[in-house]
Amino acid sequence: xxxxxxxxxxxxxxxxxxxxxxxxxxxxxxxxxxxxxxxxxxxxxxxxxxxxxxxxxxxxxxxxxxxxxxxxxxxxxxxxxxxxxxxxxxxxxxxxxxxxxxxxxxxxxxxxxxxxxxxxxxxxxxxxxxxxxx
Amino acid sequence: xxxxxxxxxxxxxxxxxxxxxxxxxxxxxxxxxxxxxxxxxxxxxxxxxxxxxxxxxxxxxxxxxxxxxxxxxxxxxxxxxxxxxxxxxxxxxxxxxxxxxxxxxxxxxxxxxxxxxxxxxxxxxxxxxxxxxxxxxxxxxxxxxxxxxxxxxxxxxxxxxxxxxxxxxxxxxxxxxxxxxxxxxxxxxxxxxxxxxxxxxxxxxxxxxxxxxxxxxxxxxxxxxxxxxxxxxxxxxxxxxxxxxxxxxxxxxxxxxxxxxxxxxxxxxxxxxxxxxxxxxxxxxxxxxxxxxxxxxxxxxxxxxxxxxxxxxxxxxxxxxxxxxxxxxxxxxxxxxxxxxxxxxxxxxxxxxxxxxxxxxxxxxxxxxxxxxxxxxxxxxxxxxxxxxxxxxxxxxxxxxxxxxxxxxxxxxxxxxxxxxxxxxxxxxxxxxxxxxxxxxxxxxxxxxxxxxxxxxxxxxxxxxxxxxxxxxxxxxxxxxxxxxxxxxxxxxxxxxxxxxxxxxxxxxxxxxxxxxxxxxxxxxxxxxxxxxxxxxxxxxxxxxxxxxxxxxxxxx
Numbered sequence: 095x096x097x098x099x100x101x102x103x104x105x106x107x108x109x110x111x112x113x114x115x116x117x118x119x120x121x122x123x124x125x126x127x128x129x130x131x132x133x134x135x136x137x138x139x140x141x142x143x144x145x146x147x148x149x150x151x152x153x154x155x156x157x158x159x160x161x162x163x164x165x166x167x168x169x170x171x172x173x174x175x176x177x178x179x180x181x182x183x184x185x186x187x188x189x190x191x192x193x194x195x196x197x198x199x200x201x202x203x204x205x206x207x208x209x210x211x212x213x214x215x216x217x218x219x220x221x222x223x224x225x226x227x228x
Numbered sequence: 229x230x231x232x233x234x235x236x237x238x239x240x241x242x243x244x245x246x247x248x249x250x251x252x253x254x255x256x257x258x259x260x261x262x263x264x265x266x267x268x269x270x271x272x273x274x275x276x277x278x279x280x281x282x283x284x285x286x287x288x289x290x291x292x293x294x295x296x297x298x299x300x301x302x303x304x305x306x307x308x309x310x311x312x313x314x315x316x317x318x319x320x321x322x323x324x325x326x327x328x329x330x331x332x333x334x335x336x337x338x339x340x341x342x343x344x345x346x347x348x349x350x351x352x353x354x355x356x357x358x359x360x361x362x363x364x365x366x367x368x369x370x371x372x373x374x375x376x377x378x379x380x381x382x383x384x385x386x387x388x389x390x391x392x393x394x395x396x397x398x399x400x401x402x403x404x405x406x407x408x409x410x411x412x413x414x415x416x417x418x419x420x421x422x423x424x425x426x427x428x429x430x431x432x433x434x435x436x437x438x439x440x441x442x443x444x445x446x447x448x449x450x451x452x453x454x455x456x457x458x459x460x461x462x463x464x465x466x467x468x469x470x471x472x473x474x475x476x477x478x479x480x481x482x483x484x485x486x487x488x489x490x491x492x493x494x495x496x497x498x499x500x501x502x503x504x505x506x507x508x509x510x511x512x513x514x515x516x517x518x519x520x521x522x523x524x525x526x527x528x529x530x531x532x533x534x535x536x537x538x539x540x541x542x543x544x545x546x547x548x549x550x551x552x553x554x555x556x557x558x559x560x561x562x563x564x565x566x567x568x569x570x571x572x573x574x575x576x577x578x579x580x581x582x583x584x585x586x587x588x589x590x591x592x593x594x595x596x597x598x599x600x601x602x603x604x605x606x607x608x609x610x611x612x613x614x615x616x617x618x619x620x621x622x623x624x625x626x627x628x629x630x631x632x633x634x635x636x637x638x639x640x641x642x643x644x645x646x647x648x649x650x651x652x653x654x655x656x657x658x659x660x661x662x663x664x665x666x667x668x669x670x671x672x673x674x675x676x677x678x679x680x681x682x683x684x685x686x687x688x689x690x691x692x693x694x695x696x697x698x699x700x701x702x703x704x705x706x707x708x709x710x711x712x713x714x715x716x717x718x719x720x721x722x723x724x725x726x727x728x729x730x731x732x733x734x735x736x737x738x739x740x741x742x743x744x745x746x747x748x749x750x751x752x753x754x755x756x757x758x759x760x761x762x763x764x765x766x767x768x769x770x771x772x773x774x775x776x777x778x779x780x781x782x783x784x785x
Binding site (some may be wrong): 107109110111112113114117118120121122132133134135136138160161162164165166189190192193208209210212213214 | 340347348350351353358359360361363366367431435436437475476477517563566567568600602603674677678681685691693694695703704707709710712781783785
């Protein structure tokens with residue numbers, strides 16, 4: 095039986111223009127067989143939630159290198175929850191100091207991937223999430 | 229440079245050496261890799277000899293420093309007269325905080341300023357805009373009105389210091405504020421010097437802080453060229469940047485090619501706008517990355533100078549030697565910094581700084597060791613500045629012009645990079661020039677970035693601390709944190725300015741900006757009048773957004 099591919103929205107919240115990491119991750123997830131939608135730059139949290147609904151996303155992967163993660167990532171989680179999308183796996187990546195990670199996790203971001211992450215680890219993390227327990 | 233008989237003898241001798249000496253050793257101890265390649269895909273041979281540069285024509289290909297084609301450098305005696313400008317990019321939080329950091333850096337022997345603006349400023353939004361929330365003062369200083377700019381340069385004499393501003397889409401507005409602040413200090417616009425980045429094409433390609441579509445953006449740029457040629461003669465009106473193209477993942481050859489292709493587009497636009505090439509071209513400047521492949525980077529700077537000189541002389545018919553000379557700023561490669569074992573970054577930065585010096589840079593920013601984690605704190609900025617001071621003052625690397633000129637290897641690399649870059653430039657010309665080749669360049673960069681990531685993941689490329697020599701470490705302490713409450717205080721400051729200014733004068737000034745934007749009049753004079761009336765950056769850019777529209781990015785991955 096063929097498995098349906100995992101659907102991922104890779105998004106750039108805020109005004110940050112650094113998209114090398116987001117695009118590399120998007121391509122790596124696609125090469126791993128996932129269905130990937132990349133939003134492009136300068137998305138508001140509301141716009142990202144909207145794309146997640148439209149694309150029926152199972153994963154929303156957020157990237158920020160501008161230091162706006164504490165303000166913006168939790169807003170995406172809240173927006174998804176407000177739409178009843180409590181099962182969407184929200185991931186974060188970028189230049190994110192260790193000190194900020196507990197707060198982001200508390201706000202509902204499942205995992206944070208910082209510079210130097212192997213893209214295969216992100217693939218493994220997502221696959222384990224959907225294949226284990228669900 | 230050698231006669232053909234001697235080259236043939238060397239070739240024969242080399243063949244013998246390979247067979248009799250080298251082959252035996254390699255057979256016994258195989259080499260570390262089946263082949264060695266630079267990141268531009270150039271094969272690195274075991275050894276270089278005169279054979280590899282047999283076609284080099286000294287007078288035409290290298291010449292003398294300060295003369296066409298400037299391969300060996302843009303000044304005759306380079307750093308024997310004066311070192312490169314040591315210029316650390318800085319800016320965060322409020323104008324007060326950044327002013328303090330500027331004065332600290334000047335006290336430590338830095339010789340020029342380089343200002344980082346926050347993202348709302350770079351994209352033309354005021355701090356009270358909804359889209360600015362979470363970003364105020366984060367990656368640079370927040371500037372809403374000329375009042376912030378007055379604080380930013382408080383007690384810094386603008387006739388004595390040169391200032392580089394990393395500002396692109398709203399460059400005209402920030403330059404206008406700088407001119408107005410200088411005037412308030414009693415310094416006329418012909419006495420100030422500095423640089424605005426003002427390079428919109430690479431924003432579309434790789435950096436992302438665009439506002440307007442290409443045509444009105446190019447018009448703003450050529451308006452600045454024309455205005456500065458008359459009124460601000462010592463200002464570098466653009467810094468055509470390969471830095472961000474490289475950070476986005478390009479190779480060295482792509483960095484030169486895409487940057488110079490952008491340069492060609494600006495020169496062509498200015499000529500089309502009726503400007504005389506020799507009036508504006510001497511004020512064009514460039515900005516490159518200094519990356520990990522040490523010798524290829526040095527060759528890259530040399531090749532870029534030679535290609536640009538040929539383009540300006542042969543393609544655009546420039547007559548003034550200063551129009552031919554490619555002057556550039558360098559920054560060490562941010563993307564090579566690791567979050568793991570951050571002290572190792574100090575060494576990476578030192579080698580990259582040395583490559584920039586050996587490549588003949590005019591100014592240099594050395595990155596701080598903690599930049600994969602946060603904005604740098606004062607201690608790490610000081611180490612970074614000291615690193616380039618060691619390169620400049622202690623190791624005699626600055627005492628001879630182009631010390632690697634004549635190296636068989638470096639000359640061979642210089643030639644090969646030139647050839648590769650020219651192929652890309654030809655391809656971009658065929659697509660109708662850089663403004664029509666944005667998606668092509670993005671695809672090329674993305675392919676290189678992905679290739680690099682895979683090569684790190686499969687261990688072909690070694691990154692210490694990431695895929696080799698890893699160790700357990702404690703999270704670093706003392707990272708710089710921008711106070712999240714700062715957004716509120718910046719908004720309060722803006723509110724106060726808006727309440728205390730003459731709002732009728734602001735409206736009138738904004739109407740003049742609008743009229744100029746709708747017509748053909750140079751935009752700089754009305755923008756200068758508007759900033760003097762304390763119109764905000766967001767208000768001025770808002771007027772321009774209404775007239776010009778906004779750029780929509782094509783999504784390529």
